[in-house]
Amino acid sequence: MSVFIEDELLAAYALADRGEAYLRANMITSIDGAATHAGVSSGLNSPADKQVFDLLRRLADVVIVGAGTLRAEGYGGLRLGEADVAWRRGHGLADHPVLAIVSSRIALEPGAALFADAPRRPLLLTHARSPQRQREALAEVAEVVVCGQDAVDPELLRSELIARGLAQMLCEGGPHLLGTLAAADVLDELCLTVSPLLEGGDGLRITRDTPLVHRPMRLAGLLRAQDMLFLRYRR
Numbered sequence: 001m002s003v004f005i006e007d008e009l010l011a012a013y014a015l016a017d018r019g020e021a022y023l024r025a026n027m028i029t030s031i032d033g034a035a036t037h038a039g040v041s042s043g044l045n046s047p048a049d050k051q052v053f054d055l056l057r058r059l060a061d062v063v064i065v066g067a068g069t070l071r072a073e074g075y076g077g078l079r080l081g082e083a084d085v086a087w088r089r090g091h092g093l094a095d096h097p098v099l100a101i102v103s104s105r106i107a108l109e110p111g112a113a114l115f116a117d118a119p120r121r122p123l124l125l126t127h128a129r130s131p132q133r134q135r136e137a138l139a140e141v142a143e144v145v146v147c148g149q150d151a152v153d154p155e156l157l158r159s160e161l162i163a164r165g166l167a168q169m170l171c172e173g174g175p176h177l178l179g180t181l182a183a184a185d186v187l188d189e190l191c192l193t194v195s196p197l198l199e200g201g202d203g204l205r206i207t208r209d210t211p212l213v214h215r216p217m218r219l220a221g222l223l224r225a226q227d228m229l230f231l232r233y234r235r
Contacts, residue, residue: 003048003225009055012221013191013232021162024189025171025178026056027206031194034203035175040073044195048225056191058084060097060170062123062161067103069174070114075099077117096120098166101142102152102177106134115141125160127152154184179210189234190217196227 015022028044029035037043045053057063063078078099080088085095099114100123108114108124115122115138124138127148135144147156161169171181181187192206207213221232 002051003046004051004223009051009223012223012230013052013055013059015059015168018168021158021167021169022188023158023169023171023181023186024056024191025173025181025187026053026191026193027173027178028193028195029206030197030199030203032198032200033205034199034201035173035206036203037197037199041173042073044197044199045193046195046226046228048228048230049193049195052191052193052223052230054081054084056170057097058087059168061093061168062098062100062166062170064100064102064125064157064161064169064171064177066174066177067101067106067108068176069172070101070108072174076113077119078114078122079117079119094120097170098123100125100161100166102126102157104130104151106130106138108134108138110137110141123161123164125152125157152180154181154186158186173206175204175206175208176210179207179213182207182213182215183210185215185235187235189220189232192231192233194229194231 028041030044078096080096096119098120102125106126122142124142124144125147128146129150145160147153147160217233217235220234223230
C-alpha cells in the first residue's frame with residue numbers, strides 16, 4: 001500500500017549530484033529510543049516506512065549491512081521490485097544495488113540465500129585478523145575486501161566502495177555498525193524514522209558499542225505519515 005506520492009518522496013530524498021560520494025544511513029526508533037521490537041526493527045515499521053526503505057535502496061549503488069543485522073532480520077538476496085528496477089534502468093543504473101556485508105567473525109554460510117539469490121556478487125568487508133579459512137570459503141560467493149588490520153576501518157570501508165564506483169552508499173545498520181561509522185565521522189546523512197510506539201524494556205538504541213560522540217547535525221527534511229515522522233539529518 002502506497003502512502004506517499006512517489007514523485008514527492010523522490011524529491012524529498014534524491015541527491016543533486018550522484019557523482020559525489022555520499023554515505024547515508026537509514027534507521028528506525030520508537031519514541032522512547034528503542035531500535036527494535038522483539039529483537040528486530042521490523043516490529044516498529046509501517047507501510048509508509050517500507051516506502052522510504054525501498055526508495056532509499058532504489059537510489060543506492062551499495063547497501064551496507066552488519067552481519068549481525070543480516071542474521072537477525074533474515075536478509076536474502078538483495079533484489080529490488082519491478083518498479084524500482086525500471087526506474088534505475090531509466091536513469092542509467094544497474095538493476096540492483098550491491099550488498100556489502102561488514103563482519104569481523106564472518107560467521108556466514110556460503111550457501112546462504114543472501115549469496116545464492118544475489119543478483120550481483122556481494123562484497124564482504126572485513127579485516128586482516130578475521131578467520132582465514134572463512135575468508136577463503138566465502139571468496140567463492142563474494143568479493144572479500146580487507147579494510148583494516150584488527151577491525152574494519154570505516155574510512156577504508158568508504159574509500160574501497162568509492163574505488164569500485166559505488167559512490168551512493170546506504171547503511172541499513174545495525175546499531176554497532178552505525179555507531180562505528182558515526183564515531184569515525186564518515187556519515188554524511190542519517191535518515192531516521194520515529195515510530196509512534198512506546199517500547200519500554202531494554203531495547204537497543206540506534207548506536208551502540210561506540211565512544212562518546214557529540215556531533216551536531218542539521219535537519220534537512222521532515223515528512224509525516226500515519227503518525228510517523230521521517231527525518232533527514234545531514235552533517
